[in-house]
Every structure is written in structure tokens, then in C-alpha cells.
Amino acid sequence: MLRVTDAAVVRDGRPILAEVSLTVRAGEHWALLGANGAGKSTLLSLLGAITHPTRGTVEVLGHRLGRVDLRELRSSVGHVNPRHDPGAPLTVHDVVLTGLTNTNDRVPRWAPTPEQNAEADRLIGLLGLGERHGARWPTLSQGERGRTLIARALMPRPRLLLLDEPATGLDVAGREQLIERLDALQQTYPQLASVLVTHHLEELPPGTTHVMLLRDGRPLASGPADEVLTGDQVSKCFDHPIRLTRTDGRWSVRANRPTVRPDGPPGR
Numbered sequence: 001m002l003r004v005t006d007a008a009v010v011r012d013g014r015p016i017l018a019e020v021s022l023t024v025r026a027g028e029h030w031a032l033l034g035a036n037g038a039g040k041s042t043l044l045s046l047l048g049a050i051t052h053p054t055r056g057t058v059e060v061l062g063h064r065l066g067r068v069d070l071r072e073l074r075s076s077v078g079h080v081n082p083r084h085d086p087g088a089p090l091t092v093h094d095v096v097l098t099g100l101t102n103t104n105d106r107v108p109r110w111a112p113t114p115e116q117n118a119e120a121d122r123l124i125g126l127l128g129l130g131e132r133h134g135a136r137w138p139t140l141s142q143g144e145r146g147r148t149l150i151a152r153a154l155m156p157r158p159r160l161l162l163l164d165e166p167a168t169g170l171d172v173a174g175r176e177q178l179i180e181r182l183d184a185l186q187q188t189y190p191q192l193a194s195v196l197v198t199h200h201l202e203e204l205p206p207g208t209t210h211v212m213l214l215r216d217g218r219p220l221a222s223g224p225a226d227e228v229l230t231g232d233q234v235s236k237c238f239d240h241p242i243r244l245t246r247t248d249g250r251w252s253v254r255a256n257r258p259t260v261r262p263d264g265p266p267g268r
């Protein structure tokens with residue numbers, strides 16, 4: 001699905017990404033984790049065929065960037081951008097259909113087939129939005145908008161789904177609904193590969209198979225989630241002592257503070 005080999009990105013003479021190598025196969029669910037400014041979104045834009053690497057190679061769905069039409073390639077990747085704005089008060093159903101035309105608004109004189117309408121309804125149901133099917137974009141909660149955009153990204157049946165901080169700004173219920181739906185998605189499409197960007201380990205779906213930790217534009221660790229997500233490595237990644245636990249497939253973190261004993265100096 002994706003093969004990145006020793007990629008680097010330089011902007012305004014400043015290295016933003018360096019020495020990034022990554023292979024994502026069908027059915028794998030990757031998370032890119034790192035502090036603010038670590039380079040996560042820049043890497044996601046390489047994977048989504050939005051930008052070219054300054055050095056190294058990026059292959060998306062078997063096509064090497066630089067040798068193919070980026071626009072065409074982009075339409076085969078489901079890229080969920082939380083800043084997407086339909087630009088008109090479209091219904092959930094219509095927003096999802098714009099995934100087929102890869103436009104923000106409806107395309108004049110374009111009409112979906114009955115099969116396309118049925119597919120949009122199925123995805124709306126899969127993302128838990130059945131009751132909001134006819135609701136208009138401005139009336140949707142942030143969580144509903146996010147899930148609508150995931151359904152939109154799935155309309156062209158992509159083999160690869162890219163999610164840029166999908167849980168940002170969601171309350172606990174919104175975040176949990178999102179994670180539940182991502183989980184359902186992974187079960188429904190076992191061959192779909194995904195890459196999710198986040199700062200927060202609590203937001204990782206339990207089906208996350210692989211993780212890359214980025215720090216200052218470089219991979220600190222990369223591989224199977226359980227091998228990469230250790231207290232030591234996550235502490236290095238965020239430059240803060242962190243304790244990590246995993247319960248029922250979900251991760252949670254605590255600052256690793258020294259414990260204070262009532263009868264003596266702080267323990268370790």
C-alpha cells in the first residue's frame with residue numbers, strides 16, 4: 001500500500017522530516033505519534049500524495065510520487081482532513097456523496113446512481129449516523145462531522161485511509177463513538193490499511209497494529225504497536241517521563257511522578 005524509503009522533506013531550508021522509512025501493508029493500522037511539530041502531518045501529506053519528498057522515495061498504492069499524476073493518485077486514497085468544509089449547508093448524505101466527485105460541494109448536473117445512493121446510506125449507517133442522515137452540516141456536532149468525513153472518504157472504496165487527528169476537539173462520548181466506529185470499519189474491511197495521526201495514546205483504536213514515534217522530524221521507533229509503545233520510548237518521544245498501561249486493548253498514559261512517602265523522602 002505504502003512504501004517510504006529514506007524520505008526527507010526540507011522547507012525554507014529547514015529539515016522537517018529526515019530518514020523516514022515505512023512500509024504499510026493491506027490490513028495494517030498504523031498510528032503516527034509525536035509531539036507538536038514532530039512532522040506527523042507532513043509525513044501524512046507524503047502518504048496522501050499531497051506533497052513530494054525533497055529526497056528519498058514514496059510509493060503510494062504501487063505508484064512512485066514524481067512519476068504519476070498526483071491528483072489521480074489522491075482520488076484513490078481516503079484522506080480525512082478535519083478542516084474540510086463543504087462550503088454549503090449540505091446534508092450528511094450529500095457530503096458523503098461528494099467523496100465520489102472529490103469536491104467540497106455538489107457538482108452541478110452530476111447525479112448519483114441508485115447504487116451510489118445505497119452505498120452512501122450503508123456507510124452512514126456503518127459510521128453510526130443513520131438518524132442524522134438528512135441533517136445539515138452546520139447543525140452537526142464535531143463528532144458527527146468527523147464521522148461524516150470518514151464515510152465520505154470511504155465512498156470511492158479506497159484501499160488506504162488516512163486520518164489526521166480525527167478525535168481533536170471531541171468530548172469523551174464523541175471520542176469513544178469515533179473509536180467504536182473505526183473498530184467496526186476495520187472489521188468490515190479487513191484489507192483496508194489506515195494511518196492515523198494523533199498526539200494522544202488514549203485515542204488509538206484497539207485495532208492499531210503498528211506505530212511510528214516521530215521526534216524532531218525523525219522516526220524514534222517504528223514497528224508492531226506492542227513493541228514500540230513502551231514507557232521508555234514514549235517518554236523519549238514526548239521528552240517527558242511517562243508511564244503507559246494497556247487495558248482491553250486501549251492505551252493510557254500518566255506522568256511518571258516520583259511517589260511521595262509520608263514518612264520520608266520521595267521514593268522512585
Ligand SMILES: Nc1ncnc2c1ncn2[C@@H]1O[C@H](COP(=O)(O)OP(=O)(O)OP(=O)(O)O)[C@@H](O)[C@H]1O
Nearest residue numbers: 011012016034035036037038039040041042043199
Ligand atoms: N510549508 C511549510 N513551510 C515551513 N515550515 C513548515 C511547513 N509545513 C510544516 N512546517 C514546519 O514543520 C514542522 C513539522 O510540522 P507538522 O505540521 O508536520 O508537525 P505535526 O507533528 O503534525 O505538528 P502538530 O502536532 O502541531 O500538528 C513544524 O515546525 C512546522 O512549523
